[in-house]
Amino acid sequence: MMKKVIVIGAGFSGLSAATELASKGYEVQILEKNDHAGGRARVFQSNGFTFDMGPSWYWMPDIFETYFNRFGKKPADYYDLVRLDPSYSVILSETEKIDLPANYNDLKNLFESYEPGAAAQLDAFMEQAAYKYKVGIQDFVWKPSRKITEFLSLKLLIDAIRIDVFSSFYKHIRKFFTSPTLLKLMEFPILFLGAISENTPAMYSLMNYAEIKLGTWYPMGGMHHIVKGMVALAEEKGVKITYNAEVQGFEIVNGKVTGVKTAAGLQQADAFVAGADYHHVEELLGDGLRNYDEAYWDKRVMAPSSLLFYLGISKRLPNLKHHNLFFDRDFTVHSHEIYTDPAWPSDPLFYASAPSVTDPSVAPEGCENVFLLIPVAPDLEDTEEGREKYFEHLMDRLEAHCGVSIRDSIVYKRSYAHRDFKSDYHAYKGNAYGLANTLMQTAILKPTLKNKHLDNLYYTGQLTVPGPGVPPSLISGIVVATEVDKELKG
Numbered sequence: 001m002m003k004k005v006i007v008i009g010a011g012f013s014g015l016s017a018a019t020e021l022a023s024k025g026y027e028v029q030i031l032e033k034n035d036h037a038g039g040r041a042r043v044f045q046s047n048g049f050t051f052d053m054g055p056s057w058y059w060m061p062d063i064f065e066t067y068f069n070r071f072g073k074k075p076a077d078y079y080d081l082v083r084l085d086p087s088y089s090v091i092l093s094e095t096e097k098i099d100l101p102a103n104y105n106d107l108k109n110l111f112e113s114y115e116p117g118a119a120a121q122l123d124a125f126m127e128q129a130a131y132k133y134k135v136g137i138q139d140f141v142w143k144p145s146r147k148i149t150e151f152l153s154l155k156l157l158i159d160a161i162r163i164d165v166f167s168s169f170y171k172h173i174r175k176f177f178t179s180p181t182l183l184k185l186m187e188f189p190i191l192f193l194g195a196i197s198e199n200t201p202a203m204y205s206l207m208n209y210a211e212i213k214l215g216t217w218y219p220m221g222g223m224h225h226i227v228k229g230m231v232a233l234a235e236e237k238g239v240k241i242t243y244n245a246e247v248q249g250f251e252i253v254n255g256k257v258t259g260v261k262t263a264a265g266l267q268q269a270d271a272f273v274a275g276a277d278y279h280h281v282e283e284l285l286g287d288g289l290r291n292y293d294e295a296y297w298d299k300r301v302m303a304p305s306s307l308l309f310y311l312g313i314s315k316r317l318p319n320l321k322h323h324n325l326f327f328d329r330d331f332t333v334h335s336h337e338i339y340t341d342p343a344w345p346s347d348p349l350f351y352a353s354a355p356s357v358t359d360p361s362v363a364p365e366g367c368e369n370v371f372l373l374i375p376v377a378p379d380l381e382d383t384e385e386g387r388e389k390y391f392e393h394l395m396d397r398l399e400a401h402c403g404v405s406i407r408d409s410i411v412y413k414r415s416y417a418h419r420d421f422k423s424d425y426h427a428y429k430g431n432a433y434g435l436a437n438t439l440m441q442t443a444i445l446k447p448t449l450k451n452k453h454l455d456n457l458y459y460t461g462q463l464t465v466p467g468p469g470v471p472p473s474l475i476s477g478i479v480v481a482t483e484v485d486k487e488l489k490g
């Protein structure tokens with residue numbers, strides 16, 4: 001008899017765990033609360049526009065290759081990738097903007113123009129970052145991180161020191177560059193890890209390698225085409241996905257989960273993988289069965305939440321690239337308002353994505369599809385009036401940057417923030433990207449991927465190892481599936 005595994009949640013991590021388990025010969029069912037797959041990477045259509053709801057940066061194409069290759073496929077079987085050039089645009093002030101060239105030599109010339117000697121420094125930095133990427137991505141992130149002994153080989157310890165696990169990115173980057181502009185550019189990829197550079201291990205310069213050497217890509221049609229491809233692959237492997245099937249509780253017998261409760265009744269299996277937000281699953285389990293109490297969770301450093309706006313604009317916007325980072329304000333103040341003294345930002349940095357610059361299919365002809373994101377502290381009071389205030393503020397800055405009026409051409413508008421993250425995903429404190437990758441929340445110091453009281457309940461996704469982001473979530477699913485398989489086979 002085939003053993004059965006139930007996976008809770010059809011986000012990247014749940015789909016990945018389910019596909020890996022099905023390909024290892026298990027009967028796998030995913031129970032998903034929402035009416036379609038993707039989790040934070042869902043999609044919606046309105047007025048002829050197609051909006052990706054979450055991720056917009058396709059980095060680390062090699063991880064997606066590894067993922068699909070594992071099952072005898074490649075990304076190109078499911079979607080067409082294009083490399084963006086410029087990779088993105090950074091707005092430094094009303095008069096200064098940098099378009100980051102995809103070509104490495106052009107980028108070196110740009111660095112040299114900001115700081116004599118910076119081109120050679122970039123080479124030196126990249127050489128180390130390449131090594132960190134190799135060790136970090138080929139080795140460290142694939143560890144289930146359940147025991148310190150996984151990291152106790154001499155090679156790994158030497159590697160840990162060589163890849164700067166124990167020093168901060170902030171100090172590391174300042175050994176190479178002094179120009180404030182270059183520091184800003186190089187610290188940007190670290191924001192993906194959900195923490196500021198002072199609190200991020202220097203090994204994460206591997207993110208700079210990913211960004212600069214491996215490039216910024218885009219799947220034509222939108223990011224949800226990755227999800228579409230993963231769902232097709234999962235189903236090819238035999239995974240059954242049930243939508244509108246929220247898990248409301250667990251049936252526990254003798255230290256094991258025997259079933260999960262949904263509105264349709266009890267669903268039984270031999271093992272369970274929770275790809276839904278870790279804290280939410282802990283709440284469903286209740287005291288005595290959860291791994292960590294509320295005080296533990298409250299002390300975690302969460303990656304920021306986001307205030308988002310999805311906008312359909314009835315004309316093309318000049319001066320906008322596919323990815324635009326409005327770094328024209330003081331990030332020290334904004335980051336203080338995210339991490340140290342949580343509050344709505346007084347004068348935020350923000351990000352504007354316009355995928356219609358690359359992809360005509362996501363907007364009606366002659367229109368622009370715009371997604372605006374302000375990173376904000378989790379757990380803030382989220383009101384309609386508050387969102388509107390920021391909308392007006394962003395419009396002022398966007399109109400100034402594009403040099404045209406925008407407000408009068410908005411034909412579709414939707415905002416999204418803490419309240420929505422909570423109701424759509426049961427997100428703890430309304431978080432967007434899970435736990436920050438600080439040193440104290442790395443590897444074995446992250447919430448562990450197995451329940452300590454229940455023999456057959458596992459966790460996957462951005463709140464456990466290896467961390468937030470699409471590529472780590474794919475890896476997380478494979479890592480947990482491997483553990484489940486090992487233990488089910490005894």
Ligand SMILES: Cc1cc2nc3c(=O)[nH]c(=O)nc-3n(C[C@H](O)[C@H](O)[C@H](O)COP(=O)(O)OP(=O)(O)OC[C@H]3O[C@@H](n4cnc5c(N)ncnc54)[C@H](O)[C@@H]3O)c2cc1C
Pocket residue numbers: 008009010011012013014031032033034037038039040041053054055056057058059245246247248275276277280306308373424425426432433434460461462463467468469470471473
């Ligand atoms: C606005 C935004 C922008 C981002 N940008 C990027 C980016 O550019 N690049 C990048 O790499 N990453 C980005 N990320 C991060 C990335 O999207 C996430 O790290 C990743 O999608 C997390 O996947 P997951 O499987 O861990 O969780 P989720 O995607 O949240 O999946 C969890 C699933 O569980 C379901 N669920 C919850 N509770 C239950 C229940 N009780 N029963 C059944 N199902 C349940 C949810 O509906 C959801 O489908 C972004 C995230 C956000 C929010």
